[in-house]
Amino acid sequence: MARHLITSAIPYINGVKHLGNLVGSQLPADLYARYLRARGHEVLFLCATDEHGTPAELAAAKAGKPVAEYCAEMWQVQADLAEGFRLSFDHFGRSSSEQNRKLTQHFAGVLADRGLIREVSETQMYSPTDGRYLPDRYIEGTCPNCGFDSARGDQCDNCTKQLDPVDLINPHSTVSGATDLEMRETKHLYLRQSEMKDELEAWIDSKTDWPVLTTSIAKKWLTDGDGLQDRGITRDLDWGVPVRRGDADWPGMEGKVFYVWFDAPIEYIACAQEWVDAGKGDDWARWWRTDEGASDVRYTQFMGKDNVPFHTLSFPATILGSGEPWKLVDYIKSFNYLNYDGGQFSTSRGRGVFMDQALEILPADYWRWWLLSHAPESSDAEFTWENFQTSVNKDLADVLGNFASRVTKFCRSKFGEAVPEGGTRGALEEQLLSDLSAKIAEYQAHMEAIEIRKAATALRAAWVLGNEYLQEAAPWATFKEDPEKAAMQIRLALNLIRLYAVISAPFIPDASAQLRAALKSEDAGWPDDLPEALEALPAGHAFTVPEVTFRKITDAEREDWQSRFAGTRS
RNA sequence: GGGCCUGUAGCUCAAUCGGUUAGAGCAGGGCGCUCAUAACGCCUUGGUUGGGGGUUCGAGUCCCUCCGGGCCUACCA
Numbered sequence: 001m002a003r004h005l006i007t008s009a010i011p012y013i014n015g016v017k018h019l020g021n022l023v024g025s026q027l028p029a030d031l032y033a034r035y036l037r038a039r040g041h042e043v044l045f046l047c048a049t050d051e052h053g054t055p056a057e058l059a060a061a062k063a064g065k066p067v068a069e070y071c072a073e074m075w076q077v078q079a080d081l082a083e084g085f086r087l088s089f090d091h092f093g094r095s096s097s098e099q100n101r102k103l104t105q106h107f108a109g110v111l112a113d114r115g116l117i118r119e120v121s122e123t124q125m126y127s128p129t130d131g132r133y134l135p136d137r138y139i140e141g142t143c144p145n146c147g148f149d150s151a152r153g154d155q156c157d158n159c160t161k162q163l164d165p166v167d168l169i170n171p172h173s174t175v176s177g178a179t180d181l182e183m184r185e186t187k188h189l190y191l192r193q194s195e196m197k198d199e200l201e202a203w204i205d206s207k208t209d210w211p212v213l214t215t216s217i218a219k220k221w222l223t224d225g226d227g228l229q230d231r232g233i234t235r236d237l238d239w240g241v242p243v244r245r246g247d248a249d250w251p252g253m254e255g256k257v258f259y260v261w262f263d264a265p266i267e268y269i270a271c272a273q274e275w276v277d278a279g280k281g282d283d284w285a286r287w288w289r290t291d292e293g294a295s296d297v298r299y300t301q302f303m304g305k306d307n308v309p310f311h312t313l314s315f316p317a318t319i320l321g322s323g324e325p326w327k328l329v330d331y332i333k334s335f336n337y338l339n340y341d342g343g344q345f346s347t348s349r350g351r352g353v354f355m356d357q358a359l360e361i362l363p364a365d366y367w368r369w370w371l372l373s374h375a376p377e378s379s380d381a382e383f384t385w386e387n388f389q390t391s392v393n394k395d396l397a398d399v400l401g402n403f404a405s406r407v408t409k410f411c412r413s414k415f416g417e418a419v420p421e422g423g424t425r426g427a428l429e430e431q432l433l434s435d436l437s438a439k440i441a442e443y444q445a446h447m448e449a450i451e452i453r454k455a456a457t458a459l460r461a462a463w464v465l466g467n468e469y470l471q472e473a474a475p476w477a478t479f480k481e482d483p484e485k486a487a488m489q490i491r492l493a494l495n496l497i498r499l500y501a502v503i504s505a506p507f508i509p510d511a512s513a514q515l516r517a518a519l520k521s522e523d524a525g526w527p528d529d530l531p532e533a534l535e536a537l538p539a540g541h542a543f544t545v546p547e548v549t550f551r552k553i554t555d556a557e558r559e560d561w562q563s564r565f566a567g568t569r570s
Numbered sequence: 571g572g573g574c575c576u577g578u579a580g581c582u583c584a585a586u587c588g589g590u591u592a593g594a595g596c597a598g599g600g601c602g603c604u605c606a607u608a609a610c611g612c613c614u615u616g617g618u619u620g621g622g623g624g625u626u627c628g629a630g631u632c633c634c635u636c637c638g639g640g641c642c643u644a645c646c647a
Binding site for chain 2 (some may be wrong): 012014050052053054055056124134135136137138152153156162164212213214217219220221223224225228229231232259260262264305306307308309310336337339348374378379380381382384385387390391393395397398399401402403404405406407408409411413453454457460461464467468470471472473475476477479490495535548549550551552558
């Protein structure tokens with residue numbers, strides 16, 4: 001049994017996340033965590049909210065609330081939704097935690113001591129009306145290149161030319177519309193990533209089994225132009241981790257905070273401390289310090305492709321640069337994007353299905369199954385209501401749900417609500433066991449390799465084997481001339497339902513639990529020994545016919561949702 | 571502009587190191603079954619692997635080129 005540390009990219013605080021966000025990190029991470037736990041491994045699965053930065057301040061202002069209060073509320077919203085989707089975090093933390101504040105300041109201090117931080121004086125747009133410095137993209141004006149009148153300070157959306165805010169004609173704040181912008185001189189800390197380029201590159205090069213998506217993005221940043229650039233790790237903001245050098249003041253940095261992308265990954269570690277402080281665990285160091293027991297931990301991170309540079313370069317630079325024995329990531333699983341019906345999901349425009357809306361219309365398992373079985377692993381994937389309806393109806397209702405239904409109902413009508421007794425297995429049953437064993441082995445191999453779509457395909461194929469067996473065995477026919485044989489067939493089929501419930505739990509935990517409850521089976525142990533697992537429900541064991549496990553999505557519903565979610569979210 | 575990814579059946583996706591006749595699911599067609607959520611099973615139609623050129627005994631896979639889609643390009647996070 002191994003020890004697995006699993007983290008999902010931490011979702012930003014400003015609002016409910018959409019299904020694309022969910023399938024890009026939290027959901028696949030949960031699948032993996034549930035699977036490894038089911039296989040008996042020791043797992044620590046962490047996630048948190050990413051709370052700092054300009055967008056959080058502006059969202060709070062818009063909501064008319066102090067930013068700390070806004071974040072606390074939104075954390076609760078996201079925590080509830082995570083629970084709704086059955087995301088099995090051991091702890092769902094907050095990057096604004098006390099633990100993260102201290103740890104972030106600690107890392108900055110250590111990095112400074114080791115000469116990996118330098119001060120840079122630069123100019124930045126300041127808006128007296130807004131009373132704040134504005135990131136480049138919060139300034140808009142007319143593009144000096146093409147004349148587009150809504151060009152952003154970092155890039156023109158019309159001609160794609162990269163810009164500097166001072167280049168814009170008639171620049172104004174997108175927050176207030178203020179035009180009295182001025183350049184102010186300000187001092188910031190830069191992490192000297194360039195010093196660590198060779199070390200990082202050697203490390204990335206050693207990860208030959210990582211997804212191409214992960215390594216190609218990392219290599220690009222390492223080798224593009226002049227190579228890996230130093231990165232600013234402080235900002236002129238109120239909301240964030242105050243800049244301190246460990247426990248000490250940092251002269252000249254008063255009133256500044258660390259950049260979110262510096263403190264957010266550190267929250268992975270702080271979250272383990274929060275987990276302990278919340279009384280859920282007793283030793284975070286054995287997961288994170290290689291000198292305190294973490295050397296045998298396998299650490300896997302899940303994220304969307306936009307997060308890859310920070311996880312392959314910035315955060316490792318922080319860890320390696322500290323010279324302290326922190327656990328480095330072993331495997332980075334990254335995802336492409338999920339699109340919505342011909343376009344992108346968009347938080348700002350409210351396009352697509354959001355986590356709260358999804359749970360309002362259907363149980364979590366429907367979404368979990370579709371999203372995971374269509375995870376955007378090799379390229380961007382697309383959500384359409386037609387595909388969702390047919391996939392879910394066919395896979396969950398027809399293949400799995402109906403199997404449980406036909407077996408239990410047949411048993412009830414012919415033998416009553418207890419596992420029937422008698423008969424002995426023959427060649428057909430031997431063949432089923434052999435096929436099933438091979439299919440489960442395939443499923444396990446894909447799960448271990450985190451090949452999610454392939455794992456879903458193998459799992460579904462295992463469900464199909466049950467229907468094939470039933471058709472071949474035809475207990476409704478054998479019952480007429482050899483009731484004992486039919487009893488044996490149905491006993492096996494009832495055990496198949498339990499088996500399916502167990503192996504499907506990482507994908508569809510609620511349905512799995514519901515099926516086991518109907519079968520009155522406490523045992524959720526993984527079927528390491530398949531013949532034994534298919535004897536788990538012995539003759540005479542009482543059960544009940546489960547409620548319809550998965551009802552079908554009707555055409556009327558699909559059409560309703562299709563139009564309801566076509567527009568924008570209010 | 572530069573870089574990376576991607577294009578395979580009507581749809582969603584496979585295809586190990588370049589190796590036999592490019593495979594699944596869904597949708598379509600036919601047959602069977604009657605236990606079941608109009609469910610299940612079997613058979614089956616369907617592909618010049620985006621176009622063109624090249625390397626090779628052999629190319630979906632490697633090279634060149636053109637076309638389409640997507641992402642990144644470092645101050646959104």
